[in-house]
Amino acid sequence: MRIAIPANEKNMEDLVCPSFGRAPYFLIYDTQSSEGVFLENTAASSQGGAGIKAAQIVVDNKADVLITPRCGTQAAEVINAAGIKVYKSQNISMIDNIKAFEKNELAALENFHAGFHGHGGN
Amino acid sequence: MRIAVLSGKGGTGKTLVSVNLATIANSSTYIDCDVEEPNGHLFFKPKEIEKKNVSVKIPVIDDDKCIKCRKCIDFCKFNALAFVNNKVKVFEDICHSCGGCQLICPTKAITEKDKIVGEVQIGKFKDIDVYTGLLDTGKASGSPIIKKLLEENINNDKLTFIDCPPGSACIVMESIKDADYCVLVAEPSIFGAHNLKMVYELVTLFEKPFGVVLNKVVEGENPSEVFCIENNIKIIGKIPFDKKLGTINSNALIVVDEDEQYSQIFSTLLETILKEVEHETIINS
Numbered sequence: 001m002r003i004a005i006p007a008n009e010k011n012m013e014d015l016v017c018p019s020f021g022r023a024p025y026f027l028i029y030d031t032q033s034s035e036g037v038f039l040e041n042t043a044a045s046s047q048g049g050a051g052i053k054a055a056q057i058v059v060d061n062k063a064d065v066l067i068t069p070r071c072g073t074q075a076a077e078v079i080n081a082a083g084i085k086v087y088k089s090q091n092i093s094m095i096d097n098i099k100a101f102e103k104n105e106l107a108a109l110e111n112f113h114a115g116f117h118g119h120g121g122n
Numbered sequence: 123m124r125i126a127v128l129s130g131k132g133g134t135g136k137t138l139v140s141v142n143l144a145t146i147a148n149s150s151t152y153i154d155c156d157v158e159e160p161n162g163h164l165f166f167k168p169k170e171i172e173k174k175n176v177s178v179k180i181p182v183i184d185d186d187k188c189i190k191c192r193k194c195i196d197f198c199k200f201n202a203l204a205f206v207n208n209k210v211k212v213f214e215d216i217c218h219s220c221g222g223c224q225l226i227c228p229t230k231a232i233t234e235k236d237k238i239v240g241e242v243q244i245g246k247f248k249d250i251d252v253y254t255g256l257l258d259t260g261k262a263s264g265s266p267i268i269k270k271l272l273e274e275n276i277n278n279d280k281l282t283f284i285d286c287p288p289g290s291a292c293i294v295m296e297s298i299k300d301a302d303y304c305v306l307v308a309e310p311s312i313f314g315a316h317n318l319k320m321v322y323e324l325v326t327l328f329e330k331p332f333g334v335v336l337n338k339v340v341e342g343e344n345p346s347e348v349f350c351i352e353n354n355i356k357i358i359g360k361i362p363f364d365k366k367l368g369t370i371n372s373n374a375l376i377v378v379d380e381d382e383q384y385s386q387i388f389s390t391l392l393e394t395i396l397k398e399v400e401h402e403t404i405i406n407s
């Protein structure tokens with residue numbers, strides 16, 4: 001099984017990045033080999049729709065599970081359509097979140113926030 | 123002649139200034155380009171309203187023709203397209219209708235459909251033509267509504283006041299593009315001066331003639347005034363901070379109709395603006 005987590009640093013001991021779409025990296029962790037790779041999130045610098053593009057990266061890297069503190073509705077549409085399950089991260093390191101997930105200790109993420117799309121307004 | 127009224131943030135007095143200038147001028151036009159929160163109609167209460175839908179073009183993918191090359195997805199800089207379940211998915215509210223994906227698709231799998239994003243309303247209040255733009259909530263951009271508002275008004279040779287959206291984003295640029303003069307409304311605080319700087323940079327970028335109206339003026343230091351003096355910006359009017367004005371305004375009444383003192387302030391302001399525009403025309407001709 002492949003798990004995706006938004007990351008600030010390329011270090012599994014580090015905390016989960018608070019943002020999904022704007023996270024600098026994604027950790028893709030393979031539970032079979034117990035190995036993780038960090039991918040650059042090319043969506044982070046997008047003008048708009050960062051969540052959608054970030055979700056695309058997660059989908060393209062064939063993740064089965066996404067562990068994140070939050071996720072926008074648009075990104076969730078992409079993630080859900082690909083059949084990826086989303087769990088809410090805890091305020092512990094990425095590797096500990098993975099362990100918690102494997103012990104079934106993480107809850108499903110249920111609140112998706114509306115995006116701040118558009119480029120007008122205030 | 124088109125006069126645009128702008129400010130760096132909402133609640134600065136942009137609507138107060140544009141509504142009252144339009145009222146003081148004889149048989150003028152008022153255009154509310156603050157399409158996310160239009161409030162000029164609260165004061166003007168226009169009648170005989172004519173409504174027109176505004177729509178944009180949204181891509182439609184023909185899955186049979188699509189060869190899944192993902193060129194459209196890589197092209198879309200708004201990230202309005204995604205590839206999931208072996209299909210291209212369109213996020214309609216994110217799409218900015220640039221039409222690019224349609225051009226880039228090698229198999230012509232992309233066509234367009236119309237999607238309504240809001241409407242313009244044109245009505246009358248006494249001798250004033252009132253134009254209001256309304257963007258449906260959650261839609262990507264107010265630009266198409268503003269374009270439509272200004273297009274509808276193009277053959278109008280009346281003195282026109284454009285109540286712009288707050289800020290300095292592209293919808294504001296759209297609103298001032300064809301303006302002959304810009305009025306910048308500023309509050310007397312450090313934050314107000316910061317907001318003034320934003321719109322000041324915008325109007326200078328567009329090389330528009332402009333002047334500043336200081337609103338909510340009290341005794342003492344006014345950072346927005348300081349900013350004007352330092353940058354050699356013309357202050358064309360001052361509106362005092364006044365409880366009476368606040369009450370009239372919050373009852374959705376037009377202050378120049380209610381109070382002689384304000385009627386005077388806005389007449390003088392209008393005269394100043396007209397003189398400024400005339401002056402500009404002489405210089406440029």
Ligand code: SF4
Nearest residue numbers: 198217218220221223
């Ligand atoms: S029309 Fe432009 S903004 Fe809309 S999906 Fe196509 S490329 Fe993206």
Ligand code: SF4
Nearest residue numbers: 188189191192194227
């Ligand atoms: S560019 Fe055309 S063919 Fe390629 S993925 Fe997009 S819709 Fe399909």
